[in-house]
Amino acid sequence: MPPQPPRPALDLLVVGGLTVDRFADGSTAPGGSVLYAARAAAAVVRRVGAVVSAGSEPEAEAGLRELRALKFLHVERVARSISFAHAGDGARRLVFGASGGRFSAPQAPAAAAV
Numbered sequence: 001m002p003p004q005p006p007r008p009a010l011d012l013l014v015v016g017g018l019t020v021d022r023f024a025d026g027s028t029a030p031g032g033s034v035l036y037a038a039r040a041a042a043a044v045v046r047r048v049g050a051v052v053s054a055g056s057e058p059e060a061e062a063g064l065r066e067l068r069a070l071k072f073l074h075v076e077r078v079a080r081s082i083s084f085a086h087a088g089d090g091a092r093r094l095v096f097g098a099s100g101g102r103f104s105a106p107q108a109p110a111a112a113a114v
Helices: 033-042 058-067
Strands: 012-017 019-022 028-031 048-054 072-077 082-087 093-098
Touching: 012 033, 019 058, 028 033, 028 058, 033 048, 033 058, 048 058, 058 072
Parallel strands: 012 048, 019 082, 048 072
Antiparallel strands: 019 028, 082 093
8 A cells, every 4th residue: 555645734624515605686606614614714723724525616616716725625526516595685594505415525634633
């Protein structure tokens, strides 16, 4: 068996799916808890990494471009990203649009404290 590359040392590893968020005005944006958590953590923690599932939609690609600034990024490609429509008059309500499909995170891709 070939030697395994060293695992990056991280303070925080976030795992999840990028989403395509659709708004009432017709606009779209990358989203998902993995993106929001990575943004928040990167502002206060030095070594942040992410394991994400993402389709090839322009919004998912925009989210991945942002996540590439992290210390570590592993992308599992899926047929399409999870999608949500933001609905409601005043109160925020998410309407599930589509599943991203099955997601299998790699085993121990990084050495993370959290």
